[in-house]
Amino acid sequence: MVESSDIAFAFADDYFSSRDRFLRAADEAGATVTTLACPAVGPGDALLYMDAAWTGDPDAESLMIVTSGVHGIEGFAGTAIQIDTLGRRPPPPGVAILSIHAVNPYGMAWTCLENETGVDLNRNFVDYDAPLPQNDIYDELDEVFMCPDLAGPRRDAADARRAAYIAEHGLERYLRAAADGQRHRPGRFNFAGDAPAWSNLCLNNLVGGLARRARRIGWVDVHTGLGDRGAGVMLVIEADEAAARAAQAMWGDLIRIPSEDFPFSPKGALVAAAQAMTPWAEVVAGALEFGTEPVERVAQSMIDRFRLTAFSSVDAPEAAQAMAEIRACLAPSDEAWRRDVLGRGREIVDATLASLARRPAIA
Numbered sequence: 001m002v003e004s005s006d007i008a009f010a011f012a013d014d015y016f017s018s019r020d021r022f023l024r025a026a027d028e029a030g031a032t033v034t035t036l037a038c039p040a041v042g043p044g045d046a047l048l049y050m051d052a053a054w055t056g057d058p059d060a061e062s063l064m065i066v067t068s069g070v071h072g073i074e075g076f077a078g079t080a081i082q083i084d085t086l087g088r089r090p091p092p093p094g095v096a097i098l099s100i101h102a103v104n105p106y107g108m109a110w111t112c113l114e115n116e117t118g119v120d121l122n123r124n125f126v127d128y129d130a131p132l133p134q135n136d137i138y139d140e141l142d143e144v145f146m147c148p149d150l151a152g153p154r155r156d157a158a159d160a161r162r163a164a165y166i167a168e169h170g171l172e173r174y175l176r177a178a179a180d181g182q183r184h185r186p187g188r189f190n191f192a193g194d195a196p197a198w199s200n201l202c203l204n205n206l207v208g209g210l211a212r213r214a215r216r217i218g219w220v221d222v223h224t225g226l227g228d229r230g231a232g233v234m235l236v237i238e239a240d241e242a243a244a245r246a247a248q249a250m251w252g253d254l255i256r257i258p259s260e261d262f263p264f265s266p267k268g269a270l271v272a273a274a275q276a277m278t279p280w281a282e283v284v285a286g287a288l289e290f291g292t293e294p295v296e297r298v299a300q301s302m303i304d305r306f307r308l309t310a311f312s313s314v315d316a317p318e319a320a321q322a323m324a325e326i327r328a329c330l331a332p333s334d335e336a337w338r339r340d341v342l343g344r345g346r347e348i349v350d351a352t353l354a355s356l357a358r359r360p361a362i363a
Contacts, residue, residue, distance in 0.1 A: 010080035015109035025086040026053035040116035042109035056096030062356040063214035072107015078222030081345035123181030123192030125273035133267035145189035219285035227291030232344030
């Protein structure tokens with residue numbers, strides 16, 4: 001059972017408190033911690049970091065990886081699961097846990113999804129030696145996404161055009177334009193980057209060093225914003241049949257992307273690149289997605305937060321409502337939602353560890 005004290009212990013409301021709690025939990029668990037400094041700073045010019053905590057046998061051949069904060073502000077749920085896991089149980093014999101906090105510390109500190117260069121990090125994990133995937137339908141809505149005003153006639157016109165677009169083309173096409181990632185318009189909404197971002201490079205180096213001995217990896221990347229409120233669903237992205245079967249064997253019910261329930265087709269998601277990042281191991285990777293608010297509301301909160309970065313600032317008079325809205329959509333503070341997150345997080349963590357302990361690594 002998830003107690004109120006568990007929620008108070010695991011959840012924080014800002015990046016700095018979240019990091020302090022994570023490091024304290026790691027220390028109390030006897031974890032070995034690796035810290036990487038972000039090239040950008042947070043509010044008040046405060047320094048930002050990506051931190052990794054290893055618990056269990058350093059030579060373990062079975063490894064669970066839990067990542068938080070790939071989408072910045074979404075990191076509070078993932079961090080809570082990491083802190084709860086560090087305080088609740090050690091890994092079983094022969095299995096280790098690698099908890100990576102704030103993969104995108106800039107986005108987590110500034111209450112946004114994007115990283116320090118305006119990149120959607122969860123669209124950045126692609127093969128840059130191959131032709132980059134494109135999202136041509138983004139251009140159909142660029143002027144809507146890039147409306148500079150949060151209120152007033154231009155905002156009203158953008159909202160009307162969005163509604164007309166959805167009425168004509170459907171919500172699925174709108175979401176694909178908004179969420180699949182675009183690489184041909186730097187500085188504009190949902191930019192996926194044209195080169196590996198700092199977090200991408202650091203995560204590759206971090207996992208490449210710490211997880212080199214692992215022969216079997218279960219990787220859970222935590223996100224928020226899609227699905228029924230409080231429900232935590234495992235998503236596998238761009239997975240072939242064998243990978244989907246392995247994920248289902250580890251976690252049970254899951255959703256494949258793209259699918260009827262999640263029709264958009266993002267390219268460059270972290271979990272889709274997990275096997276390529278660790279080619280020496282057998283990898284089962286999935287995103288644990290927690291629902292919050294209706295999808296159109298969530299998408300609009302992301303767009304409005306981006307508009308603050310592109311055209312205004314978080315200190316502007318009009319910023320308060322947009323900042324409160326993205327928190328409501330991606331980092332809810334009510335106890336009921338947070339209880340659901342920890343409860344479902346425990347189920348997925350326990351299922352991952354049990355699967356890794358039950359099945360020996362492939363030699």
